[in-house]
Amino acid sequence: MQGHGYGQPVKQPPHTAWLVLLRVLFVAIGLFSIGFLAWAMMLRLAAVTRRSLDWGLFIAVLAADILSITLLSVEPGVEIHTAAGNFAMFLLLGTLVATIVYYLTAETRHFMRRRQAYAAQRPAQAAYACPGPASPYTTATVPPAPAMPVGPHTPPPVPHTPVPPPPQRPAPTHIDQVRAELDELSDYLRRHDGRHDSHESGR
Structure with missing residues (x-):
């Protein structure tokens, strides 16, 4: 299952000089046509932003x-x-007049946001493209097996059966330790009582 991953990458916006040239061109078209071709500015804006609001304004200006x-x-x-x-x-x-003001404002703001988004995603792409140093735990440390000579007198390979490790005695628990101490105490008392009896009989 894949994770969220990265969002849609933002393309590098056009150069500022090219954008300024296009804005001057479309505004001049509207001015020299005395407003009859003002819809061209809104068509350009709607094609760039692809917003439903701008498409609606384009239809309104055209009408x-x-x-x-x-x-x-x-x-x-x-x-x-x-x-x-x-x-x-x-x-x-x-x-x-309204179309010129809105067109210049909306298009400038749109490309400014695109430029900021493109500048913000570049460090993330650089960090993703340059991985860090490889961990020593990710590489294989088992040496390769030596190649065996192949010939007519080569003995067949003998399969190695893994030898299980000897069973380890579990560490004594607290109860076993107490029981051992009680046994030692009983032996001590028993020996002490034996010495006391022999001393009394000697008298």
């Missing part, structure tokens, strides 16, 4: 841009004269 284009397309003439046209321009420019 706002489509609505603005639809309202401006029905405006008579080149200039805006109706309330619908004014609302479309307000929606278009407001969506553009």
